[in-house]
Amino acid sequence: MFLSAAAAGAGGLLLSGSALPERLPYGGALKRDPFTLGVASGDPTPDGVVLWTRLALEPTAPDGLGGMPSGSYDVDWQLAADERFSKIVRSGTATARAAQAHSVHIEVDGLQPGREYFYRFRVDGHVSPAGRTRTTPAGLSPLKFAMAACAHWEHGYYTAYRRISEQDPDLVVHLGDYIYEYAPSGYTAVSGVVRRHAGRKCQSLGDYRLRLAQYKSDPDLQAAHQVAPWLVVFDDHEVENNWAGPVSSVSGTGAAAFARRKAAAFQAYYENMPLRRGNLPKGGSIRINRRIDWGTMATFHLLDTRQFRDDQACDDGERSGCDDRLDAGRSILGADQRGWLLDGLGRSEARWNLIGQQVIMAQRDGRTGPGVDVNMDSWDGYAADRTRLLEGIKASGAANPVVLTGDAHTHYAATLKPDFADPDSPQVAVELVTSSVSSDGDGYRDAAGIAETMRENPHFSFIDQRRGYIVCSVSQDEMRAEFRTLDYITRRGAPAKTAARFTIPSGHAQLSA
Structure with missing residues (x-):
């Protein structure tokens, strides 16, 4: 046993037991608490889970190494079966090395399915906060998960993460833009800069390590990590805005220089996320597409819409009259990943197939009247690939496909069909798009603009431009989605409200209010 007393969790997780344990005598060089970045867990299985922490005395130390000697x-x-740590079921020692920014990834196995567990770390006499995690069930067990994305540090506070921690989810699914790579004030919201980025624009390994450490020092984010295991995928800002495969969005950036930047970003991302050894980056690439089963109730098919995409059509700028976006040879997933997904869907025995990915899949036409005005960085810029995928999903026979999406900084609920111009095109799946945690600052709700967008895009059932997250409850007969919103995030403490509720009945690719 580390200690005779229980460790009380910080943030949203409160463990039984009254007080933090008494510190043991310091045994070495770490005279201050090195657990300033919290703890996390992720990618659970029926018999295991990944446990994570990273040691940092000064999260914003300029070299990105957290002020560590x-x-x-x-x-x-x-790892314990109870929150007082009186029933230790697994324990061990891992080495935190400077070459991995003093991070540790523990892949625990041999656990019981469908069980809640508690974990903590100790180094040099310092004891971390305790985290709660769980293994996935063996059978048809209900699931409650939260969806989040897009948390720009400078645009506001992470109250949405705190509210997620209070929802007591089984899982948290983060769909990208965990950090933003910009220099201080490099992307300013209308509501201004609330708190400043440390360091410079992210280019080197040290830059990305510093930025991730600054973000992970936030107590509200730490609270959301403490209460449940996370499933994470990245989008663009973990590297660079709107990058595409080997192509930088910054004019004049050569392939070799961008490959080095990606390698640095991927290394830092792995170091700071509860990922398995199989996700270790290899040079300028990292594998993040993977599957996580929640018993036979649900399978999460997590995708990568960045590393394998063709460059955005029409220089990622022209929004209308861009025929190149319709080119049948263009892909956002790449043929291999699309085949991997469709093969997995065809083999799936899950009641619900949840496809976690980054950019909005539904057509989003911003032009009133004839013609379309669309975002080339989304699936609208890869229209033929979207049609191939949706037709493939339908042909796979997979039960209850639901697409989970981030990126848009707006809540959307939509139905997906291969041809959005054809009213008779079959509804293949439902898409749930979560708004941002903080990106774009305090949100708003433009009722007239929403009505106009929905008239132009009748496949949308709900739109809300406020900040927030989604909480989903999955059972054998239905999936329920609550769109949660916060009225402000440029100051702390906003309550979360349910702006809309939808039900997806099993066997029907449709939304019921």
Whole structure:
């Protein structure tokens, strides 16, 4: 046992037991608390889960190494069946090395399915906050998960993460833009800069490590990590705005220079996320598409819409009259990943097939009247690939496909069909798009603009431009989605409200209010 007393969790997780444990005598160089970035878990299985922490004395130290002394540190860890840590079921020691920014990834196995567990770390006499995690069930078990995306540090506070922690989810699914790579004031919201980025624009490994450490120092984000395992995928801002495969969005950036930048970003991303060894980056690439089963109730098919996409059509600028976006040879997934997804859907025995990906799949036409005005960075810029995918999903026979999406900084609920111009085109799936945690600052709700957009895009059932997240409850007969919103995030403490509720009946690709 680390200690005779229980460790009380910080943030949204409160463990039984009254107080933090008494600190043990410091045993070495770390005279201050090194657990300033919190703890996390992720990618659960029926018999295991990944446990994560990273040591940092000063999260915004300029070199990105968190103010840690050089050298390696032995980090003890415990996993318990109870929140008082009186029933330790697994324990061990991992080495936190400077070469991995003093992060540790523990792949625990041999656990019981469908069980809640508690974990913590110790180094040099310091004990981390305790986190709660769980294994996936073996059978048809209900699921409650939260969806989040897009958390720009400078645009506001992470109250949405705190509210997610209070929802007590089984899982949190983060769909990208966990960080933003811009220099201080490099992307300013209308509501201004609330708190400043440390460091410069992210280019080097040290830059990305610093930025991730600054973001992870936020107590509201730490609270959301503490209460449940996370499933994470990245979008563009973990590297660079609107990048596409080997192509930088910054004019004049050569392929070799951009490959080095991606390698740095992927290394830092892995170091700071609860990912498995199989997700270790290899040079300028990293595998994030993977499957997580929640028993036989649901399978999460997590996609990568960045590394394998063709460059955006029409220089990613022309929004209308761009015939190149319709080119049948263009892909956002790449043929191999599309085949991987459709093969998995065809084999799936899950009641619900949840496709987690980054950019909005439904057509979103911003032009009133004839013609379309669309975003080339979304699936609208890869229209033929979208048609291929949706036809493939329908042909797969997979039960209850639901697409989970981030990026848009707006809540959307939509139905998906291969041809959005044809009223008789079959409804293949439902798409739930979560608004941002903080990106674009305080949100708004333009009722007239929403009505006009929905008239032009009748496949949308709901739009809301306020900040927020989605909470989904999945059962054998239905999936329920609550769109949660916050009226402000440029100051702390906003309550979360349910702006809309939808039900997706099993066997029907449709939304019922």
